[in-house]
Amino acid sequence: MSFLEVMLLALTLTLPFALYRLVKGPTLSDRVVGLDLITSVSVALAALYALVSGQTAFLDVAIALALFAFLATLGLARYIEYRGHKGD
DSSP states (O other): OOHHHHHHHHHHHHHHHHHHHHHHOSSHHHHHHHHHHHHHHHHHHHHHHHHHHOOTHHHHHHHHHHHHHHHHHHHHHHHHHHHHTTTO
16 A cells, blocks of 8 residues: 555545534534535545546646635635624
8 A cells, every 4th residue: 555545545534524523513613614624635635646546637626626615715704704793
């Protein structure tokens, strides 16, 4: 088993913990962090799979997913900030 395959397995094993934080997070911020972790791990999985399989199309998927994850996190952070100042 190569190092890249071990990393694929390790990243795959982190997904249930991130999913737990997404579902059970006591606050909205915890849920946003869980979602960000899931997307970050997904980007890493796609990039590692591209290295293992030699299919460069997965790098394009990783880049697109990273852009989407960044925009989603930015939007959710803005929402949390706006919701915090709603009473002002």
